[in-house]
Amino acid sequence: MAYEPVVGLEVHVQLKTVSKMFCGCTTEFGGAPNSHTCPVCLGFPGTLPVLNRRALVEAIRVALAVGCKVSDKVKFHRKNYFYPDLPKDYQISQYDEPLSENGHLKIKTGGGEKTIRIKRVHMEEDAGKLIHEEGGDSSFVDFNRSGMPLLEIVSEPDINSPEEAYQYLTDLKLLLRYLDVSDCDMEKGSLRCDANISIRKKGETGLGTKAEVKNMNSFKAVKSALEFEFERQSKCLETGERIVQETRLWNPDKGITASMRSKEEAHDYRYFPEPDLVPFTLQGDLVDEERKNLPELPEARKGRFIGALGLSGYDAEVLVQDKATADYFEECVKFYNKPKIISNWLMGDVSAYLNSKNLSAGDSKLKPQGLAGLLKEVDSGKISGKMAKDIIIEMLDTGKGAAAIISEKGLSQISDTGELEKFAEETIAENAKTAEDFLKGKDNALMFLVGQVMKKTKGKANPAVVNKILRDKLSKK
Template sequence: MKYEAVIGLEVHAQMLTDTKIFCGCSTKFGSEPNTQTCPVCIGMPGVLPVLNNKALEFAIKTGLATNCKISTYSRFARKNYFYPDLPKGYQISQYELPICEHGFIEIIVDGEVKKIGITRIHMEEDAGKNIHEDGGNYSFVDLNRAGVPLMEIVSEPDIRTPKEAVEYMKKLRAILRYLGVCDGNMEQGSLRCDANISVRPLGQKEYGTRAEVKNINSFKFVEKALEYEIKRQIKVVEEGGKVIQETRLWDSNKGITESMRGKEEAHDYRYFPEPDLVPITVEQKWIDEIKASLPELPDIKRERFASEFGLPEYDADLLTSEKSIADWFEAAVKAGGQPKAVSNWMMGDLMRLLNEENKTIEKCPLKPSQLADMLRLMDKGTISGKIAKTVFENMYKTGKDAEAIVKEKGLVQVSDEGAIEKAVDEVIAKNPKEVERYKGGEEKLLGFFVGQVMKAMKGKANPQMLNEILKKKLSQ
């Protein structure tokens, strides 16, 4: 029998506000434990939360960018449970009336556009961190993270394959980064993903029993954990068993999911409206203002790149995956670079060099205008495509302009007909056998001659001229 998976994702995104959601403490990552705390985020007696308006603005931005309906009336609720990293014994979250509802984002899988529904986006506070040291029968608690604003973005169970899930996560991450509301760093935990998964025989309407998989902390693991869990569930069903409703933990070392707690042990969070905060009322005017201030989002930018610059889908998609990459591209084009050429250089050599150093484009030592300048030298015939590769790498490593490098290293292309003819004559004279074979019909030997001449001319021969001269001489 064939099965299909039904997947819904719950994504937690840490917001990039300067201060925490209910107090004025800094949200900076990586400080000494418990140095970014105050009576409010430590949950001391008698203190009260006050909503950080920036967090509300970020949530609204995200809702608008994911086609959600923004609630003009929403409220916070308390989610009650005991844990040492949760100082109040409850998390302030949203329950019945979230800030955003009923949205969607579009993903492209195998060339097909698919809509994934967004059930809701709500705001909540992050918990602190328990630090366990081996050997000791005690733990440390660091509350620097307690109160850092989070958005929980809940998708509809519209996802059918691990690949779709990855595409959904990538698109969501791109949107969050475009908006500047989250840095999208899964490894550092500023973007976290839990998945609800069930399987059913293909064609069946009812959902199967779902399991929730937690602790998926990289894009790679999204795919792996889902693949594993789907296989596991199908196996359970095929062996005549029943999938049980439970929470499972992804173990990336073992590459498996393991049961964490069953339905019976599920927490009763005893949600109720947070009485310390008044309901949030948002004026339509403010929503409209935020909407007007949204940046161009990935989907629209991709379409524009395709139509405005005549780029293939693939290029447009890749160049718009990050706003910073798109910006770099546009800057290079604006500086005079031919769009497809810029795209090729960026997706090829530039990305390779950045990846080698584990750098993002924000840290790119090369300026977009430098690429445009180099492309100009190619157009003018000053350097060949082959030499350009050397020049580009040199520019990247030294930060010098293409022209300077070309001069310094004497890389100017030789377009002097006489010089090329001379070199060609020498190569023909040295290789009579090959000339015979070529003349006998082995035309692929042309490449051999080009190589020999280039070698003799240290790669500086104008390739087009070289080709023409070679062909002419060899057919004489």
Template sequence: MAEYEAVIGLEVHAQLLTESKIFCSCSTRFGNDPNENVCPVCSGMPGVLPVLNERAVEYAAKMGMAIDCALNPVSVFARKNYFYPDLPKGYQISQFELPIAEHGKVDILVDGVAKTIGVTRIHMEEDAGKNIHSATDNASYVDLNRACVPLIEIVSEPDMRSADEAVAYLKELRSILVYLGICDGNMEEGSFRCDANVSIRPKGQEEFGTRAEIKNVNSFRNVHKAIEYEIQRQKDCLEDGEAIVQETRLYNPDKNVTASMRGKEEAHDYRYFPDPDLVPLKLDPAKLEQWKAQLPELPRVRRQRFENDFGLSANDAATITAERDLADYFEAACAAYAQPKKIANWIMSELLREMGEAKLAAAQLKLAPSDLAKLVKLVDEGVISGKIGKQIFPDLFAQGGDPEALVKAKGLVQISDSSALEEAIDAVLAASPAEVEAYKGGKTKLMGFFVGQVMKATKGQANPGLLNQLLAKKLS
């Protein structure tokens, strides 16, 4: 049986965070009533003229700079001709032969192995509207709120060889976009979406196999599952003697299958030609220098700094820097209490778990970074135990506020007074003569039993270090 390898390239559409659309002044706000954000330009009325949004150009150029693309001093908008109900003009304004940026790269890390994924091009285009199909009404509707919303399409080289690499590339790309502040990265709302081109070939073969394009997969998990399924489907086809058909396929997450949607069009089928209503876009060198100076510290640089300066593990640094707001939160907490490894441990274990359950982003947290730092300090100083810290963490997460005040209000201050602890220990030992005898007879694992009983008697408030020390002394 032949051994195959996958060849994967991704086309990512990122909606730019402009307030108005790319060729008109309509709002880009998500969630408005259908056809509320519409004017004669984005609804394709005859005789209207598009006007390019400069902020969209700025954002596209910044993304090009961030992934080491060459920016073309002159780029051209083209008409991509096809008919679909959500495309009122009968064509989409995009870029074809001369995009705004080309030949970039994105570095990824999968299972500790670094790899560079090439980026073929970044081009600007407008989004289409949205078809809404109603089984109740037995009718289809078109919402043009999204028509003419500014997008950049980021086209990778076919450099990925597994679903893991594809998801790592997507996550890094999304992090860069969000760090730049040019896209919110929301896959559920469609502001960050991906088409995957997947083919397989016998290992060692240079020539690519026939590819299938999987459209608009809306989560990292589904991207992974769709690619894995498609690789296996193509292997099964070849092993059964069937030819792979070049086509567009849709992923069904409920059944975890891809299904044929249509035969794949080639570029020439779209009859691209320069848009006569838009002059070529010429980038001003002075503007480019200004935009370059505004670029923030990017995820890969911040990740490395967190490892070098804060001593974080590669995994912790990657997780914390994946979202810019979370990385800012971490740095603010460290500024309040300079124990980065301990703060990172609380973020990785307690904070991220609560955020996941509440489905909250770092920017929405009620627990201030300085209060998380104060909680870690309370544990360090022995005011409370780590167990009590974890016990009160859900309340702090839900309500925010001063952890010291909460500890006092709940009467949870750790008992570090030797005489008070000795009283509790004496009571436990007196109530457990058989266990004391067994311990002295060599069953030293019973130490855990005594610690547990004292902790129970003190409602978890005994200082663990002092407790162990006093117990060992009394049992010797």
């Protein structure tokens, strides 16, 4: 392909505060329409906004985690435009002096690691929501979302494929989850993404005319919309059609983007400083405090899983991709110090079960201590690895302990050598030819004999013990 896409992403994240950005209304999702409102978020004349300190702190945490320089000044602007879901006819946002600038996010691509620069991270408030009557000609407005605290994270146009866009969003979401500043639930609208895309000939460095694509409600939709736009703009260039700067809406049913309106420029919004929120300077060491309080982030955690716990790069990568699973894993290691074995069980049987029930590791009835208990039973020889695979399903279903299930079902493995010796002698007598084959050097023959003893004990024998007994008895022949 002679062209390459040039993409910048604007991600809106709803912060996880208890109350809205500038008033005391709840941020709880849902509720009867307009029940989570007050004169401030309804834009009544004479009301005054007050900045939510928690929202500011969470914004600073995100800015620091993506390596942005945090400004010591906090200043808000009014972004003026009319829309029926915007009661004040302006949105309080940040403009020429955003909270933070010049960060970056490292993403994994097919060709290795790539750094996507982050232009700015700033705070703003959300608008309400229009609900269009189905089949009718009325629209309703719900202001419950009006004034919700948002963070806008704007990337530089460093993304050069739909896959990179998908990866950037995935890695950014993971980071936000680790910071615990948003539930990042796209279905509830707490994570939204708009994409700016233009194309250029490969090897060129200039930027073409961009289209802004909106209305994508999953990372997959972002990828599909960018694939479509890339094709569309490539065709325009080939046929000599002019690409216009515009906002386009993604239509998931048709799999296309369609022109919505010509794109506004910043000056269309007549930004001016918000007179009701006086600019202020961040006092003392708030930013340094938050820097110190940042949790261990995914990359660092992955490095520790490899370095200190001896996991493979692949295992560590899979575990850190889901914070709940990684937390579960670490908790488990506290009770059973064989990280590799725990990771095998988590990535195998446990995650297969949880995925099938659409559960997170944190919601599992099988607690880390329970999994550790089961693995200890295997180590002690009381049950086989194969038995453990059945027992773990019951533990996941019921939350019962391994020991209880083993005794209830009489499942424990026979490790009593006296009992096993009897079975071994019987087996050798019944399979004289195979026994002879083993003595002549056929190692496979022993496997067969072990299998026969397992059969006699209905799978309850400890295979390692059976193996040893058979070898001892045969060597004496």
